[in-house]
Amino acid sequence: MxxxxxxxxxxxxxxxxxxxxxxxxxxxxxAFMPVGTAATVKAMYPQDVHALGADVVLxxxxxxxxxxxxxxxxxxxxxHKFMNWPWPILTDxxxxxxxxxxxxxxxxxxxxxxxxxxxxARHHLTPERAMEIQRLLGSDIQMQLDECxxxxxxxxxxxxxxxxxxxxxERCKAAFGTQPGHxxxxxxxxxxxxxxxxxxxxxxxxxxxDGYALGGLAVGEPQDVMLxxxxxxAAYLPAARPRYLMGVGSPDDLIESVRRGIDxxxxxxxxxxxxxxxxxxxxGRINLRNAKHADDPRPIDPESSCEAARIYSRAYLHHLVxxxxxxxxxxxxxxxxxxxxxxxxxxxAAIAAGRYADFCAETKARWARGEGxxxxx
Amino acid sequence: MxxxxxxxxxxxxxxxxxxxxxxxxxxxxxAFMPVGTAATVKAMYPQDVHALGADVVLxxxxxxxxxxxxxxxxxxxxxHKFMNWPWPILTDxxxxxxxxxxxxxxxxxxxxxxxxxxxxARHHLTPERAMEIQRLLGSDIQMQLDECxxxxxxxxxxxxxxxxxxxxxERCKAAFGTQPGHxxxxxxxxxxxxxxxxxxxxxxxxxxxDGYALGGLAVGEPQDVMLxxxxxxAAYLPAARPRYLMGVGSPDDLIESVRRGIDxxxxxxxxxxxxxxxxxxxxGRINLRNAKHADDPRPIDPESSCEAARIYSRAYLHHLVxxxxxxxxxxxxxxxxxxxxxxxxxxxAAIAAGRYADFCAETKARWARGEGxxxxx
Numbered sequence: 170m171x172x173x174x175x176x177x178x179x180x181x182x183x184x185x186x187x188x189x190x191x192x193x194x195x196x197x198x199x200a201f202m203p204v205g206t207a208a209t210v211k212a213m214y215p216q217d218v219h220a221l222g223a224d225v226v227l228x229x230x231x232x233x234x235x236x237x238x239x240x241x242x243x244x245x246x247x248x249h250k251f252m253n254w255p256w257p258i259l260t261d262x263x264x265x266x267x268x269x270x271x272x273x274x275x276x277x278x279x280x281x282x283x284x285x286x287x288x289x290a291r292h293h294l295t296p297e298r299a300m301e302i303q304r305l306l307g308s309d310i311q312m313q314l315d316e317c318x319x320x321x322x323x324x325x326x327x328x329x330x331x332x333x334x335x336x337x338x339e340r341c342k343a344a345f346g347t348q349p350g351h352x353x354x355x356x357x358x359x360x361x362x363x364x365x366x367x368x369x370x371x372x373x374x375x376x377x378x379d380g381y382a383l384g385g386l387a388v389g390e391p392q393d394v395m396l397x398x399x400x401x402x403a404a405y406l407p408a409a410r411p412r413y414l415m416g417v418g419s420p421d422d423l424i425e426s427v428r429r430g431i432d433x434x435x436x437x438x439x440x441x442x443x444x445x446x447x448x449x450x451x452x453g454r455i456n457l458r459n460a461k462h463a464d465d466p467r468p469i470d471p472e473s474s475c476e477a478a479r480i481y482s483r484a485y486l487h488h489l490v491x492x493x494x495x496x497x498x499x500x501x502x503x504x505x506x507x508x509x510x511x512x513x514x515x516x517x518a519a520i521a522a523g524r525y526a527d528f529c530a531e532t533k534a535r536w537a538r539g540e541g542x543x544x545x546x
Numbered sequence: 547m548x549x550x551x552x553x554x555x556x557x558x559x560x561x562x563x564x565x566x567x568x569x570x571x572x573x574x575x576x577a578f579m580p581v582g583t584a585a586t587v588k589a590m591y592p593q594d595v596h597a598l599g600a601d602v603v604l605x606x607x608x609x610x611x612x613x614x615x616x617x618x619x620x621x622x623x624x625x626h627k628f629m630n631w632p633w634p635i636l637t638d639x640x641x642x643x644x645x646x647x648x649x650x651x652x653x654x655x656x657x658x659x660x661x662x663x664x665x666x667a668r669h670h671l672t673p674e675r676a677m678e679i680q681r682l683l684g685s686d687i688q689m690q691l692d693e694c695x696x697x698x699x700x701x702x703x704x705x706x707x708x709x710x711x712x713x714x715x716e717r718c719k720a721a722f723g724t725q726p727g728h729x730x731x732x733x734x735x736x737x738x739x740x741x742x743x744x745x746x747x748x749x750x751x752x753x754x755x756d757g758y759a760l761g762g763l764a765v766g767e768p769q770d771v772m773l774x775x776x777x778x779x780a781a782y783l784p785a786a787r788p789r790y791l792m793g794v795g796s797p798d799d800l801i802e803s804v805r806r807g808i809d810x811x812x813x814x815x816x817x818x819x820x821x822x823x824x825x826x827x828x829x830g831r832i833n834l835r836n837a838k839h840a841d842d843p844r845p846i847d848p849e850s851s852c853e854a855a856r857i858y859s860r861a862y863l864h865h866l867v868x869x870x871x872x873x874x875x876x877x878x879x880x881x882x883x884x885x886x887x888x889x890x891x892x893x894x895a896a897i898a899a900g901r902y903a904d905f906c907a908e909t910k911a912r913w914a915r916g917e918g919x920x921x922x923x
Contacts, residue, residue: 211872214876237864245843245862251859463618464622466622484618485585485629488613488614489584492584495589498872499876
């Protein structure tokens with residue numbers, strides 16, 4: 170293990186900026202990873218995703234094992250070649266989607282049996298199979314299989330799932346073996362319990378991983394609970410290894426989590442919002458379905474580095490959204506990913522300059538002043 | 547009138563190649579115009595449409611008058627600015643869509659009253675209003691309002707509609723007035739009757755237009771009927787003015803129509819097919835939904851000038867189509883428009899080289915040899 174090099178360049182409080190180096194490319198941290206569920210970041214050309222500043226994308230083991238199948242992607246030369254994305258890819262292990270999407274889920278010590286949400290076919294996902302799938306995909310950063318419980322849940326259930334996830338973590342590490350140029354992350358579980366989060370973090374560090382993720386968050390809990398769980402976990406994770414907060418989040422979630430020592434994020438928010446008429450900008454969130462935009466000749470942001478945010482009027486974007494045009498999804502997804510990646514660039518610069526607290530205050534003030542306060546969706 | 551300059555560079559039989567010059571740009575003929583119904587060529591960035599070789603796009607008066615409205619687009623600076631397409635735009639007059647899409651159509655000498663297919667609102671479209679809308683849009687090449695009858699229809703009905711379209715043609719010319727830098731085309735009607743087509747063409751030439759279109763074709767009739775109607779009309783249209791075959795067609799339709807003297811085309815075929823898993827290529831049509839592509843590592847065409855046709859495997863495109871991914875529509879639309887525009891480039895070169903008949907034979911042989919014979923969809 171440990172082909173992944175993580176160099177921390179600067180710290181500002183608990184926030185830090187650095188570089189993860191992998192054979193396929195470097196990841197500047199804090200990093201936002203666009204989600205490419207089914208081997209495509211929806212409505213985006215892969216080269217455009219990279220041009221916007223994304224160093225790495227996430228792909229979903231659950232979706233790809235069902236369609237088109239991991240063995241097929243392997244035979245075609247691996248996921249990077251399949252989706253024309255030559256840069257790093259992180260794959261999740263399928264645990265979260267099995268909980269949220271699959272039908273007739275049955276879980277035991279060996280793994281989880283479920284029916285595909287696509288065609289009802291029966292699948293058995295074990296820690297060993299999750300690792301095999303991610304190896305077949307050629308994933309650069311692979312995730313252990315974990316059990317995610319729906320919250321709220323009795324603490325005993327949360328602890329049982331956390332302990333099972335730890336046993337699966339050991340099996341995943343053994344199954345991962347030695348893969349030069351590839352990394353394996355463990356996943357901290359423990360629901361909303363600081364004690365369970367700490368226990369999970371300490372046990373994972375005992376097993377030893379290239380990086381550590383926080384799972385089972387951003388599932389509907391208030392932001393302060395999520396931030397408390399970050400604090401309860403990060404303190405027990407090694408400073409020299411990357412910390413990845415899975416499935417998060419809104420722009421405000423990102424800056425608050427970075428403040429608490431998180432290095433990596435993934436979230437469908439910018440891409441999903443872009444398919445539903447919502448735009449994230451320096452001035453907060455804009456709902457382009459709103460009729461007030463119908464005659465507005467202004468672009469989303471004349472100072473953006475993103476052409477789509479500069480050259481199309483809000484009136485045109487409103488029209489495209491109302492007409493259900495594919496170009497609406499293409500442009501708004503681009504604008505949102507550009508905003509997220511620009512935000513990460515600015516976050517990294519602020520940490521390097523030792524002015525992260527000021528940066529957070531200024532950014533939040535601009536959201537609040539602008540088109541309306543940033544709401545956490 | 548006649549701000550539109552049409553220079554014919556070469557002739558080969560009845561086929562000719564030339565250049566239409568307008569203040570916003572030149573149109574190389576024979577030209578294929580991608581369809582941008584609602585002020586967007588579906589699933590395409592405008593700059594990419596131009597980069598593929600399109601000198602002009604078509605936009606639909608009917609759709610734009612209903613949403614977002616011609617007065618609104620005018621207030622926002624016109625259609626070119628609205629849709630970020632600074633090059634020439636041709637607009638149809640709405641006649642065809644009123645027939646095919648609108649509800650509760652009622653037609654009299656003054657014009658046509660109909661209900662919007664979007665919200666049921668009542669609209670009255672007259673020749674004068676059709677010209678006003680196209681002027682508000684800022685259209686470079688505007689079309690007269692005509693009445694399209696559904697075929698088959700009794701010849702008396704076809705003749706009545708043709709005569710009405712001629713009276714509307716006169717009213718449109720008067721309403722168009724003088725618009726420096728903009729052009730007006732008349733539309734030959736007459737169904738499947740050579741005599742009516744000739745009468746329509748001669749009467750339109752008597753009125754005098756910048757160019758002449760053939761309307762009411764490509765509505766389900768066999769290809770030989772369509773080609774016979776082109777022959778019955780083109781002979782009576784002035785050689786020095788462009789001839790535009792509306793709503794056509796398949797690659798085979800294009801080369802056969804050019805052979806008979808057609809200079810301009812528009813059709814939803816390449817864009818619509820691209821949204822439904824169908825690809826046009828040098829080797830004929832490919833249905834990417836077909837399971838035989840699931841493991842095929844080959845690109846659509848390794849020799850294409852279009853990157854999308856070269857770098858994505860058929861297996862990946864098949865996967866995207868099956869998964870209903872937006873990127874499938876983006877890539878296949880790009881591949882199809884690239885093929886259509888490349889075909890037009892090759893057509894122009896063959897005419898200039900005086901080898902158009904050979905070019906047609908070679909092109910058809912390649913379609914037949916390839917992935918299966920080209921079928922006229």
